[in-house]
Amino acid sequence: MREKDFDIKKPKMKFQKTERIPPTGYESANDFFEDMYMDKDMIWMGQNTNHLHDDTIANAMIEAIGEKTFCRYPAPEGFSELKQLILDDLQFEDLEVLLTSGATESLYLVMQALLEPEDNVILSDPGYFIIGDFANRFAGEVRYVPIYFEENDYKLTPKLLKENMDENTRMVILIDPLNPLGSSYTEEELKEFAQIAKENDLYLLHDITYKDFARQHFLVENYAPGQTLTIYSFSKIFGMAGLRIGGVISSKPIIDAIKNAVVNDLGVNIISQYGAIAGLKSKFEWFENMREICFENQRLISEMIEPIEGVFLPVYPSDANMMVIDLSGAGINPKDMSNYLIDKKLFTREGEYTSEDFGDKYLRISFSIPTKEIKVFCEEFPKAVEALRTK
Numbered sequence: 001m002r003e004k005d006f007d008i009k010k011p012k013m014k015f016q017k018t019e020r021i022p023p024t025g026y027e028s029a030n031d032f033f034e035d036m037y038m039d040k041d042m043i044w045m046g047q048n049t050n051h052l053h054d055d056t057i058a059n060a061m062i063e064a065i066g067e068k069t070f071c072r073y074p075a076p077e078g079f080s081e082l083k084q085l086i087l088d089d090l091q092f093e094d095l096e097v098l099l100t101s102g103a104t105e106s107l108y109l110v111m112q113a114l115l116e117p118e119d120n121v122i123l124s125d126p127g128y129f130i131i132g133d134f135a136n137r138f139a140g141e142v143r144y145v146p147i148y149f150e151e152n153d154y155k156l157t158p159k160l161l162k163e164n165m166d167e168n169t170r171m172v173i174l175i176d177p178l179n180p181l182g183s184s185y186t187e188e189e190l191k192e193f194a195q196i197a198k199e200n201d202l203y204l205l206h207d208i209t210y211k212d213f214a215r216q217h218f219l220v221e222n223y224a225p226g227q228t229l230t231i232y233s234f235s236k237i238f239g240m241a242g243l244r245i246g247g248v249i250s251s252k253p254i255i256d257a258i259k260n261a262v263v264n265d266l267g268v269n270i271i272s273q274y275g276a277i278a279g280l281k282s283k284f285e286w287f288e289n290m291r292e293i294c295f296e297n298q299r300l301i302s303e304m305i306e307p308i309e310g311v312f313l314p315v316y317p318s319d320a321n322m323m324v325i326d327l328s329g330a331g332i333n334p335k336d337m338s339n340y341l342i343d344k345k346l347f348t349r350e351g352e353y354t355s356e357d358f359g360d361k362y363l364r365i366s367f368s369i370p371t372k373e374i375k376v377f378c379e380e381f382p383k384a385v386e387a388l389r390t391k
Helices: 029-038 056-066 080-090 103-114 129-138 158-164 187-200 252-259 270-305 334-343 371-390
Strands: 096-100 120-125 141-146 169-175 203-207 228-233 246-250 322-326 362-366
Touching: 056 270, 080 096, 080 228, 080 246, 080 270, 096 103, 096 252, 103 129, 103 169, 103 203, 103 228, 103 246, 103 252, 120 129, 129 141, 129 169, 141 158, 158 187, 169 187, 187 203, 246 252, 270 322, 270 371, 334 362, 334 371
Parallel strands: 120 141, 120 169, 169 203, 203 228
Antiparallel strands: 096 246, 228 246, 322 362
C-alpha cells in the first residue's frame, strides 16, 4: 500500500502557543530567525541580547571543553558553588536555588508546579507572550492588564492589581524591568505588592532577568518571603543567551514543590555552569563599565528621537537593555519599519511580538551592543521614518 493511502492521524492539541507570524517571504518564524542569526553583518537589536563582554566567560568555558568535562553528567541539581554565587549576587540567605536550562524553563516549572485549574493569574500587557502561554496551560484564566498608558507609568501598579484580582487570583507576575518597555518598580511599589500578596495568599513571581541594567532595583523577596519566586537569568547581563542557563530562587518548601515538576533530572549544561561561575566571580570587573555603555547608548537614541515629529519614547530612561519607540503619531506600521531596517542590516522587532492590543504602535529595540553600531542605527532611523511616513 502506498503512503498516500494511509490516513495521517493528527494529534489533539493539548496546548496552544501564541502564534508567531513569519515575516513576508518566510515559511516560518524559525526560518526568519535563522536567517538573521547567520547574517554576520546584521546589527543585533531585536532580541535584547548583550554583546559587550570581554573573553572572561568564554575562556572559562573553552577551558572546561578542553578538559572534556562534558563527557560526564553534571550533578543533577548543579554545582553548589554556582548556586551560592547566585544567592550572594542577590544578597539572599536561607533560600534555595533550582538551576534550569534558561529562565524560560524556570517560568514553566513554577507554573506547572503551583497553579491549578481554578486559579487565575495577573499579567501585564504589553509583556512577554510565552509567560502567558505557560500560565494558560495550568491556570483557568490569565488576566492581561493593559498598562501601555502614561498615567500608570507604563507598568502594572498595586491599584491596577486590586482592580483586576479576585478570590481566585493565585499568582501575580512582575517582570521587573519589563520587557519590552523597560519600566521598573520602586521599593514602595514592591512593598505594596507584598502586602497585597500577604493579605490574599498570592504568589509573587518576580522575573528579574534585566535587573542589572536598571539604575536602581529592589527585590520583592525581601518583603514577601515564603510567597515570592525570583526568576534569575544568565542570558542578558552575562551575555549567555545561547547557552540556556538560569534558575528560580525561593524558600525550601516552594523549591521542593517545583522539583517535583522537573523533567531534566540529568542536570543543566555543564559548560554553561562553568561560564556562569566565571561570570559571577568576575562581575565586579566589568559590571559598571557595561552599564555605562548601555546608559550612553540609550542617551544617543533619545537625542536622535527627540526632534522627530510623531515619534517618541514612552519610557526613558529605560531600566532594561531595551526600549520601545512609539511610531503611531507618524502613522508608521512597526512591521514596515522592522522590514525596512533589516534591509539596512539592522535587526529590530515590531511590537506585535509583545502585545496584541498595543503592538501596532511601537518598535522594540535593544541597545546592549557596541556604541558604533548604535550610531549606525541613529543615522538610519530618521531616514527610515521619513521614507515610510512619505509612503
